[in-house]
Amino acid sequence: MATTTTADRGTHREFSIKRLFTQSSAYLILIFGTLVTLVPFIWVILTSLKPASEIIRMPPTFFPETWTLDSYRTIFTDPNVPLARFYMNSLFVAVFRVFITIFTSTLAGFIFAKYRFWGKDIIFGFILVQLMIPFQVVMIPAYLILVKLGLVDSLWGLIIPSMVDAFGIFLMRQFIEGIPNELMDAARIDGSSEFGIYWRIILPQMGSAVAALGIFTFMGTWNDYLWPLIVITTHEKRTLPLLLTWYNSQHGTRYDLTMAASILVLLPILVVYAIFQRRFVRGITMTGFK
């Protein structure tokens, strides 16, 4: 501005230098953090692109001297590793669990949010108690129940015990409580059934909440390890995390192979994350899901 004196500009510049210093040190720290986060991933990718002979060389190289896809070729052509099969196993379990969990959570959440009935508070309190019981504490009887149901060593054994999620119900109730009742009453006047209200009025308004629940159910299922480890015994029925530990135990010192296998397990979820990154982060802050 024309009226600014040189003195003013002086103090302004001083302030800027101080600000520049704090800003640049902030970026330095953040870039360092980015390196710490990304270098392990990069190193694993680079390792999977090295030939086996280069892996065992001392001192180890960071960038491959010879670039090769041999490790991936070995995995893809290994008759013991029908990869498509394992992807399908993981996808099958995850998709079923996501849709069933969304359905039961929204339906029960809707009822707890919008209806009055006898024993409601007690039943809801019972759901809250379930929140405090970690899976690891009940996994032994859960397994014994599965044995009685004849679902051991079956992919259904990974789906059926977890079709209702106490946290999901709790969360969906919170969201549905915020939806006004007027639309529901209008639908009733138009002759809609109660389930029709749930299906046509409530569900369509829950996009972001359902997306958050879906994303975290999917992630939890896709990365789940302990329960499949207990339930699944047949090789062909393994999910991806089980496949990876099995492969790791078979080829423990062939790091080119185990790192390529790790990448193959990581890749789908990283791609999904790259596309829906904002939804992931929003979902976490919205739900406190872990």
Add this chain to the structure above:
Amino acid sequence: MEQPNVLAAPTKGKRKFSPLERVKNKFVTRSLTPIMAYMLFFSLLPMVWAVILGFFDYSPIRAGGGFLGLGGVNPFVGLENYQAMFADTQPARVFRSAVVNTIMFAFLVLPINLAITLPLAVIIESIHERFKGFFRAVYFMPTISSAVAVAVMWGYIFNPQQGLLNSIIRAVGLTPPKAWLTDPTAVYFGVPLAMIAVIIAYIWQDFGYNLVIFIAALQGIPKELQDAARVDGANAWHTFWRITLPLLKPTLLFVIVLTMLSSFQVFVIFDVMTNGGPRNQTTPLVMSIYENAFRYQHMGWAAAISMVLFLMILVVTIIEFKFLRTDWEY
């Protein structure tokens, strides 16, 4: 709250259900009953069963008589499983070290995690809007990654010969440890080296979660409060300690409890990276439950251990409810 309903028939003195109320009740009963029955069967029943199992010497390989296979060859033993925890036997020693390992792990992970995530969140909040999303997205990447893949990755990074970490340590002219994950004699300040290695990998994977929570909480604090403090002459440091941190208290407590609970339940990363070794130095409680129940088939004993884990989690949860109440809002 239910709205007063225009369709509800006028009640004639007696407490009767209107047609609409009857329709609603039918819907509630039909929808909720299966869901609650399911919860009873797959949540409450296992919990009760786990408590009961803890009082039995139960093994699924013995064909037990009676209800749920309890009794007969799987006899009721009262508190013997719990008394055995204090005995001078090998399983009891492994159990006790599992308790120590789990608590040690949780109490090391928590402060390190907070010391990284809270300042990092403040720094991310201080930079230009355009770059926030990028850093947040990058830092969150390990969190969504498969824990098994991360553990396999870090097992290789800690490899003493070809591993990345030792290569870096050698490159800067220091002498790296001979073995990160397998040397039982390497203990620093009472913490086994293998435990330290697992903690590093675990924090690398897990820190993005708390970071995102903190960033969201910081964004929720009205800027006017910090600006007012600045006008009153407080520097950035003071503003953080006196204004921002007290306002973060609810978030901080939430994060502390969640971090503790998930550290208590840790399994995958230990199972893949160290498999509990060397000499059970890195066996957490969940691994102890898993091994006893599904490898040795000592399910009664394993159920008793799971009750100890439950108790630990309960204590943390109760402390949470006591402290999570905050006295003021903004």
